[in-house]
Amino acid sequence: MSYEPPVTDYDYIVENCTCAFCGCNCDDLDFLVKDNHVVAVRHACRLGASKVMEDLDQRLMVPMVRNEEGVLTETDWDTALDTAAEYIANSIRPVFYGWSETSTECMKEGLELGEYIGAVLDNQATICHGPSLQAMQNAGYPIQTLGEVKNRADVVVYSGSNAMNSHPRHLARWAVYPRGYFRQRGRFDRTVVTMDPKFSDTAKCSDMWIGFEQNGDYGFYNAIRAVIKGKKLQSESVSGIPAEDIYELVDVMKNAEFGVLFFGLGLTHTLGKQRNIDIAIKMVQDLNAMSKWGLTPMRGHFNVNGFNIFMAFETGWAFGVDFCRGWGRYMLGETNTIDLLVRKEPDCFMVVAADPGAHFPNGANQHLADIPVIQVDIHWGPSTELADVVLPGSFISVECAGTSYRMDGVPIYMKKAIDKPETCRDDEWIIRELKERVMKLREETNVAEKYVPNPIMDLKRLEKEE
């Protein structure tokens, strides 16, 4: 990395902007603006800074509709919105997917449309931390805010997460380096452990690296739990880790004043999937009998947690909520995007601020190629190639304000710093327009004549005597 001189040529600075990249939602950025363009970003890591500054790279600027020859052609907003609205209105099994890189304000519009038309609403959790959500529904969820980690934590464990690369400032702002109220010497007051088969960059700045075997997560955590409970290990090594190392590790964990486990997709997506998280949660619960421990999933996108929170308070469930019958249904493996696509159920797909084309398994994408796909996004991506209508949105936290939820659930209001390109529209506006247009095209589906309370509630109604 060569030396770059500081940027001095700018018109003004906007302070306390939020980074719309990873789940750290750093809200301490300064944008240096010149000619309505962010020319430099202070405080952000390279990931965040480059996303903000290279906002025009492969930027979708104009609405597009795929013509009869199968070529995406530029068009005006009215035509594009009408085409998209027609696709939605004519569908019987629409799926609205994504949402993790837009605001809760935009989600609100999307949910209203989804409930009206009977769609499935789902987000990236279905392919990332879904197993974590599933596990917390099995086992519980002891978490804490990141400031709590900064102020108290003396033992920090990263498991299946290479935060140095994926959430670069996580270590610097909260978990490892900063001076906290009870950790005045910062890094020196903390023991950092990385559990990862790979000797990752995070492992390099840790005090202990536990490089257990690939897919050895469950067995390894199981061994830790056994030792925590005072059992002796029967074999000399578990998942490739010598028993002595496990005893040593458990010693560190038990003697923590405040320990935190951060886990990433390296734990959620190896062999045991949600069972890995189950047992990690149980381990943390065990540790609380003798110490104080919490955990936090390292959520990837800046608002992937926000969608789960938003859906939970609006509908009762976090993701994969199916409204096709006029009430919410949530059943993992049944109402989630990949399962639906692989079963070839959906006949219309709207993707908002996400890139299934790049991330979905082949079978799922094959079905996407067969049905109308509407893309609302700011950048070109493989999904654009699948899309039949492209609606260019605006960049939340830079060109447009909105609310997001950090990985620990702290809400952040991301303000606007510059104007969006003239030809683009805010995500919230786009989805509202679609909603209104669909409502004109089609009656609401699956509306009950009369409210019938769920019998399980035993809310006996007043029966009028004749």
Next chain:
Amino acid sequence: MEYILKNGIVYDPQNEINGETMDIFIKDDQIAESVSDDAKVIDVSNKIVMPAGVDVHAHVAGPKLVLGRLYRPEDSRMGVSQKTKIERAEAGFSIPCCPTTGYRYSRMGYGTVCEAAMPPLEAKHTHEEIATIPNIDINPVTLFGNNWFCMEYAREGRIEEMAAYIAAMLRVSKGYGVKIVNPCGSEAWGWGQNVHGYDDKAPYFDVTSRQLVVALAKANEMLGLPHSIHIHPNDLGHPGNYPTTVETLKSIKEIKKSTKKAAKIRDQTVHNTHLQFHAYDGTSWKDASSGADKVADFINHNDYVTGDVGQVTFDETTTMTADAPMEYDLFQISGLKWANKDIECETAAGIIPCIYSPKTPVGTLQWAIGLELFLLVDNPWQICMSTDHPNAGPFIRYPRIISWLMSAPRRMEMIENGEVHKWSHKRTGLAGLDREYDFYEIATITRAAPAKIHGFPDRGALTPGYKADIAVYDVNPNDFDPSRNPEMVERIFTSAAYTIKDGQILVKDGDLVATKPSHVIWTDVKGWEREEAQVLNEMMPFFTQYYSVKWENYQVHDHFLSNPIKVEVPAK
């Protein structure tokens, strides 16, 4: 729009109207002295008319709730129902989603609910949920009982600074009043510990629960806030905890109530929430028994105290409280899935599902203690309806609790036919209590008293000029014996004949006919600007170093407020 509610049988305790047949006039969103000839007449003869319900204490919006919903999909499934032209699909039983919460309160004839625990750092979240709950107004109270700044102020005895800090924080979080939960205990939970008793210290902060609570009460009265301190004392749920409760209340005795206008409406200087969880005698669950008589006796002799009950309803519910160490204790007992959330410099929260079964000794003891408190506190203005929703049961069970209060035979039947465990009468005095509430007293504990306790100047009564928040129930109290018809009582209060909110008919014959956006109610203290600026200035370096967000992002911007009602508290 103008209405006349004609010929109703009115119960309006604030105006001392006890079952008189009279007309109520509505003009736009207010109750009026009279209306024009164009007014629409609604015949409510032989029906009960009351002010709309006011819930003194419930948990309906915020990070704890969402954690519960996220990790209990089984609870959301329990309450589903299909959408209609008027309402969205419902979901949830003990922790219904936001729209459902509003609908269900409305059907019961409620108009206002106090959200009882808002952590400032996540206040934006609470407000997002409030904005999603239709039909009811919500006043969220802000958590101060484990706040690091407050603990420092209390230790150093800097009451004025504490008052200025509270004033600033109510504005920052858009909160209504001062909530205290397990003072110093949730901070101790930061290290996996708890405090025991009222005179225990938070680790490292060198301040006792007593010092903190007394300081907060003084600051509260110094500001003259509409509501008093609202406290959940230490030792919740522990056998033998009633002395802690009484000690806590006693320590407020000498504190003078503010003479400022906003504080005039209320009589109390301390509101003790969910007293049921704090009225246990004994030393362990083996020999636990009721301490309700002692707590009630204290309240009967001290009119500066009010409380609500936190009545157990025998349901599968979700407990959630900022008393996080207690939730971990529950986890060790039940082994059910445990969730927890610690919030930097401010508070903590624990969550665990809980099944209160009438077949178990502990659940039954708690049920009986709750009823004892209702029946032993003489003055209904000092005791309010609550289940500490969802902790002791969901709010949709209020009608059932009313039926228990109005019918001694029903209570005796439950005890005698073995519907409830024998601890109900072996360990409590419930079987010896034959008091029965009448409709006037029910109206007091479910609307008039809660409104007075919160210091609302615009609701809880049918006074002209007040909000037209009205409930009509389809029963003629003059030829109906609630004592003999408990099931009917439950039905009547479950579905209002009319719920009118801000002059708009939302419920008719138990069905929603309309929905409207809610209002959020918060307190804006005036005249402390200089002191506020000073404390904020002083705390800013600390904030920047030890919080995880920027100050700009800490504040709840107007963007998040749903139709705010700002209660102004005038200068010193």
